[in-house]
Amino acid sequence: MTQNDAFISIRNVNKFFGKFQAIADVSIDIQHGEFFSLLGSSGCGKTTLLRMLAGFESPTSGEIYIDGQPMSDVPPHHRPVNMVFQSYAIFPHLNVRDNIAYGLRKQKLARAKRYEMVDEMLELIKLPDYGDRKANELSGGQRQRIALARSLILRPKVLLLDEPLGALDKQLREQMQLELRALQKTVGITFVFVTHDQEEALTLSDRIAVMAQGRDLQVDTPTRLYENPVNRDVASFIGTMNFFDGTVSAINDGIAKVDAVGLGEVRAGNVPSGLRPGQSVCLAVRPEKLTVSENAPEAGSNARGLLENAAYLGERSHYYVRVDGVSQPVAVSAQNRQRADGKAEDKRPVWLSWDENAFVVLEDG
Ligand SMILES: Nc1ncnc2c1ncn2[C@@H]1O[C@H](COP(=O)(O)OP(=O)(O)O)[C@@H](O)[C@H]1O
Ligand SMILES: [Mg+2]
Missing domain, CATH: 3.40.50.300 (P-loop containing nucleotide triphosphate hydrolases)
Incomplete structure (x- = not known):
């Protein structure tokens, strides 16, 4: 049986x-x-x-x-x-x-x-x-x-x-x-x-x-x-995912504080049991959980980058942002909730921002 x-x-x-x-x-x-x-x-x-x-x-x-x-x-x-x-x-x-x-x-x-x-x-x-x-x-x-x-x-x-x-x-x-x-x-x-x-x-x-x-x-x-x-x-087989290397600085209530390359301090969930401060990890975030803006965001965590590429797809736009120290451009997907009056434009400094629960820790650091 x-x-x-x-x-x-x-x-x-x-x-x-x-x-x-x-x-x-x-x-x-x-x-x-x-x-x-x-x-x-x-x-x-x-x-x-x-x-x-x-x-x-x-x-x-x-x-x-x-x-x-x-x-x-x-x-x-x-x-x-x-x-x-x-x-x-x-x-x-x-x-x-x-x-x-x-x-x-x-x-x-x-x-x-x-x-x-x-x-x-x-x-x-x-x-x-x-x-x-x-x-x-x-x-x-x-x-x-x-x-x-x-x-x-x-x-x-x-x-x-x-x-x-x-x-x-x-x-x-x-x-x-x-x-x-x-x-x-x-x-x-x-x-x-x-x-x-x-x-x-x-x-x-x-x-x-x-x-x-x-x-x-x-x-x-x-x-x-x-x-x-x-x-x-799994992360890259299902949908698109951005990856970042980092080092754990603290773990509290199932949330890890990670010093992430290019982003600074990031909070991430999905912490594997056994993860300890001082360990290096891989962080992941989906494109739609990031926001691109030209002005400094008022709330949330953020980082600076250079908008390298933008594609207008009708109901949404895709942005690719170069961040210092990160090998791949960071993919961002945004719903076009307002009527667009022109093409999505690239080649300018931008801010990336995200909500507290946007990032997860992966097991294979
Ligand atoms: N009868 C068989 N003899 C030898 N190799 C096989 C046989 N059946 C499947 N394979 C091999 O096993 C692997 C898995 O095949 P399969 O289960 O058909 O994959 P999938 O359905 O995921 O495409 C493949 O590399 C395939 O070539
Ligand atoms: Mg088959």
């Missing part, structure tokens, strides 16, 4: 292909009914991990539990999971109804019952009148919905989705994201969703495992991954 009440428990799993280690000591717990995503760049091991959940691959060491049962001796077709692939594996010569009912053929169900279940699925995926259509008369988005319905009709406890929206164009993908999320909440099935698209993961997921080179770097909610990344890799 598992040591906890997680619905899916991945315990110290390693996977080698020959001498190549594709998965390195991954431990992740997934709760019942969660929309859980595996996020990372191509080749980081997402599909390998998903295939081990499905039973198409076995861990070299470690154990996977689903619903309290160890899966090592359970073949794919006896696992309470179903997998949806990126290339919608539907049969072009069958109509939509028979495609969706395909997995039911081994269950001894009356034809009327089967068709009733298919009609329910067609309602659920918002294609109620499509039962008689040939699969090859459907758009990409419709085909992907049929593939989903074909998996869902089997009522698996877990649905595994490997970049299921990857083949769709941007607009359709965004629409399908919202539908997929709503669908998952309706059916209440645990989803394990693979994507390399950080925005997609943030939009859809209850929690996300950020992966790199076969490891899980951080498992957390979208908000915590964005606001409190544990290290540089």
Whole structure:
């Protein structure tokens, strides 16, 4: 049995292909009914991990539990999971109804019952009148919905989705994201969703495992991954982040005072346990948590810099500020709340300012 009440428990799993280690000591717990995503760049091991959940691959060491049962001796077709692939594996010569009912053929169900279940699925995926259509008369988005319905009709406890929206164009993908999320909440099935698209993961997921080179770097909610990344890799994989070196001068009530290169004294949260005064650390701050101004700011902490580059993007502008002692220009993003009357201009001395809770400490100093 598992040591906890997680619905899916991945315990110290390693996977080698020959001498190549594709998965390195991954431990992740997934709760019942969660929309859980595996996020990372191509080749980081997402599909390998998903295939081990499905039973198409076995861990070299470690154990996977689903619903309290160890899966090592359970073949794919006896696992309470179903997998949806990126290339919608539907049969072009069958109509939509028979495609969706395909997995039911081994269950001894009356034809009327089967068709009733298919009609329910067609309602659920918002294609109620499509039962008689040939699969090859459907758009990409419709085909992907049929593939989903074909998996869902089997009522698996877990649905595994490997970049299921990857083949769709941007607009359709965004629409399908919202539908997929709503669908998952309706059916209440645990989803394990693979994507390399950080925005997609943030939009859809209850929690996300950020992966790199076969490891899980951080498992957390979208908000915590964005606001409190544990290290540089997570911080720069999700959104844009500015980094500063510094030395801790004091720690009080979970807030570190840091003497930061180029900025002076900065207060930063997210302090790792064990951090001590005198240690050097890496600080991080998001572009939208900084403000650029020409005049000295009245409140908040601040520093001086030289505006090197400015880009007007309509609803917001991006600024790049050179600060003495900092190797990369500091990125700042500002909403254009006032109507702009000209281009954002660069090449002048400016002030950078920020609120008390803008900075966080990263673990990998
Ligand atoms: N059957 C296999 N044999 C050898 N190497 C594999 C096999 N499957 C995956 N890999 C390797 O393992 C790594 C992770 O692959 P994969 O899990 O498909 O990554 P992702 O889905 O994150 O893009 C890659 O370097 C890939 O080449
Ligand atoms: Mg993959």
